[in-house]
Amino acid sequence: MSRLKSNPGFISILASLASIVIGLLFGFILLLVLNAKNAPAGMANMLTNGIKDMGNVLYNAIPLIMVGLSVAFAFKVGCFNIGASGQYTMGAVFALFCALKWQLPWYVCLLAAILGGAVWGMFPGLFKSLFNVNEVITSIMMNWIGMNVSVLWVSNFSQMLAPNPDRTMALDAGNPSAILPKAGLDSLYSYLNIGIIIAVIVAVIMWVIIAKTTFGYELRACGLNKNGAIYAGINAKRNVVLSMVIAGALAGLGGGLYYLTGGGQFKLEKEILPMGFNGISVALLANSHPIGCIFSAIFISYLKLGGIAMQSQGYATEATDIVTAVIIYLAAFSLLLRLTIIKFFGKEKKEVAKQ
Amino acid sequence: MTAPAWGSIINLTIAFAVPLLLVALGGMYSERSGIINIALDGIMIIGALVSCLVLRAMSNAGWGKTLLSSQFGLLIAVVVAGVSGMVFSLLLAFAAINLKADQTIGGTALNIFAPAFSVVIAWAVQGKGLTDIEIPKWATLGYKDLGISGDVKADFLPNLFKSFHITVPIAIILLAVAWFVLYRTRFGLRLRACGEHPQAADSVGINVYRMRYSGVMISGFLGGVGGLAYVLVAGTSFGGDVAGYGFLALAVMIFGNWNPGRILFSALFFALFKVVATQHALFPFLPNFKGLKEVSCLYNLIPYIFTLVLLIFTSKKSRAPKAEGIPYDKGMR
Incomplete structure (x- = not known):
């Protein structure tokens, strides 16, 4: 037990x-303030609705795992990938273009999704390493460019559009071979497919890369102390670009996995998809650990599904986003939180917290 | 191009430039003090939410029947928007200054919080499913209210003042104030010092924490007013988001090199392209790309690509505050 207490993980x-408990408490207090009578039932809906529908939770966790991994991977090199949204969008559009315009099978579409995300992630990486431009601002620009390009692109290929031209054609009708195989998982939820297995495998691969390879060691070194890494002979510029490319590819794959299903229709809304920001929540909650991303993505997906059930009690679904926001706000000073926990155990092991 | 078209273009450009200008100036105050304020989008939403609720309450109470009461009501809404933005920005200031948290993450949390909070509150106030808060019609002045006569179809002036909001003169005043405060007052010099080299500022007795709190709070005020300014020009109701204008304002601020005068120029530039994108029928000389759908997206791309290219050329001599994003720790050398 004492060894466990000093284990940084x-x-x-x-x-x-x-932080989850504090976030939920804050949410509950907010519900109480808004409508004290319905608050317990509303909270119960948020917390239990997902149990009935675990297949749906897992299905919606697929893109969350991928964008979470994307943000987490970039964090390891000290980059804040706020551009996961644009990369995710481009991944989705690349995949759907291959599926609907060129009628390619699903595995080729997934490769296209990876390519689309990687290209969108490459720009912030290049800008940071070549011109020393902050990746946050380039990522935000790339989000907007991605959104506009995706609408422009999809709306000009009528083969990709559904009869209602504000969204892409459903793959059932457009190209059934581009739908990811279900492998029996659809007994849980009709849209669930091997995407969840792919996402989990990718998370494990990312963990191996970060924790067990020389490349991963170099990335972490750049993130912890860039100058120290350069002094040790690590090519920091190359690593920044590579990590942003990989982060982009992960988010792009998420877009591909989410939309290559029977019912996944890409809507041509002229706003930035919130998925990228959800990725930030997933990564922060997991403390940027790839395996942790799986669990935090499932948790956030579970909460979101619970939020839908809250409507029956008269609360907006968005109440769950407030809980998420509080959790992230706490994650911003997670070091402080961790120090408090260590103090709570009566051991002031500050070096543990620094790890 | 005809006189009415020119009038409309100038009117719309100014209308969209005002929120960008206000919010980008807000970002400038915060960054000049050393805090990256990525939460501007969320601050805009909170400012817009609270002031729209106030406007709604006023309308229900029967305000706005006369020109004077409507404009006085709007003035109150502006102050309310600013103060609510300021209060909300305290969350960022507390995390970034007292707890030395990661400023980008803290700001992201506020950005996720604000739109969700806005919808939840709108439901709680107006009833289930009613996300949109309607803006009273009296908030917008037409050219006739301003005493301008003429034919909308033929003349320049009626188009120039087709819709006018009190936020336009307020923004111009706040721009002048920003320039004066930043370059002509002791406070401005100290604020800039905290963004460039807080240790040096501290060594001559400036309270860095207090200066940074001021920077973030002023930016919260301007962000909140900018949120209301956006809602007034964007449509007839507020639905819990500001279409990413807070992020756009960050681009305007960078394009404006953290300098009030250049921020005005870049806000007008971004707004002009917004007008080009949404109303390209007003510009007969522009290619209309026959056969291409969603041409507005093509024009929407231009300011972002411009900013990216500009970032490459200015990165070497960027005037970005040197200490921005770094929590100030008294004990650090």
Whole structure:
């Protein structure tokens, strides 16, 4: 037990759990303030609705895992990938273009999704390493460019559009071979497919790359102390570009996995998809650990599904986003939270928190 | 091009430039003090939400029947928007200054919080499913209210003042104030010092924490007013988002090199392209790309690509505050 208490992984799991509890408490207080009578039932809906429909939770967790991994991977190199949304959008559009225009099978479409995301992630990486431009601002620009390009692109290929031209054609009608195989998972939820397995495998691969390879070591070194890494002979510029390309590819794959299903229709809305920002939540809740991203993505997906059930009690679905926002706000000073937990155990092991 | 078209173009450009100008100036105050304020989008939403609720309450109470009461009501809404934005920005200031948290993450949390909060509150106030808060018609002045006569179809002036909001003169005043405060007052010099080299500022007795709090709070005020300014020109109701104008304002601020005068120029530039994108029928000389759908998206791309290209050329001599984004720690050397 004492070894467990000083284990940094254990501490960060505790810190995440603590911020979840505080976030939920804040949400409950808000519900109480808004409508005290319905608050307990509303909260119960938020917390239990997902159990009935775990297949749906898993299906919606697929893109969350991928964008979460994308943000987490970039974090390891000290980059804040706020552009996951644009990369996700481009991944989706690349995949759907291959599926609907060129009638290609699903695995080729997934490769296209990876390519689309990687290209969109490459620009912030290049700008940062070549011109020393902050990746946050380039990522935001790339989000807007991606949104406009995607609408422009899709709306000008009538083969991609559904009879209602504000969205892409359903793959059932457009190209059934581009739908990801279901492998029996559809017994859980009709849209669930091997996407969840792919996402979990990718998360494990990312963990191996970050924790067990020389490349991953170099990336972490750049993130912890860029000048130190350069002094040790690590090519920091190349690593920044590579990590942003990989982060983009992960988010792009998420877009592909989400939309290559029977019912996934890409809507031509002229706003930035919120998925990229959800990815930030997933990554922060997981403390940027790839395996942790799987669990935090499932948690956030579970909460979101619960939010839909809250409507029956007269609360807007968005109440769950408030809980998420509080959790992220706490994650911003997670170091403080972790130090508090360590102090709570009566051991002032500051070096543990720094790890 | 005809006189009415010129009038409309100038009117719309100014209308869209005003929120960008206000919010970008807000971002400038915050960044000049050393805090990256990525939460501007969320601050705009909170400012818009609270002031729209106030306007709604006024309308229900029977305000706005006369020109004077409508404009006085709007003035109150502007102050309310600013103060609510300021209060909301305290969350960022507390995390970034006292807790030395990651400023980008803290700001992202506020950006996720604000639109969700806005919808939840709108439901709670107006009833289930009613996300949109209607803006009273009296908030917008037409050219006739301003005493301008003429034919909308033929003359320049009626088009120039086709819709007018009190936020336009307010923005111009706040721009002048921003320039004066930043370059002509002791406070401005100290604020800039905290963004460039807080340790040096501290060594001559400036309270860095207090200066940074001021920077973030002023930016919260301007962000909130900008949120209301956006809602007034964007449509007839507020639905819990500001279409990413807070992020656009960040681009305007960078394009404007953290300098009030250049921020005005870049706000007008971004707004002009917004008008080109949405109303390209007003510009007969522009290619209309026959056969291409959603041409507006093509024109919408231009300011972003411009900013990216500009970032390449200006990165070497960028005037970005040197200490922005770095939490100030007294004990650090």
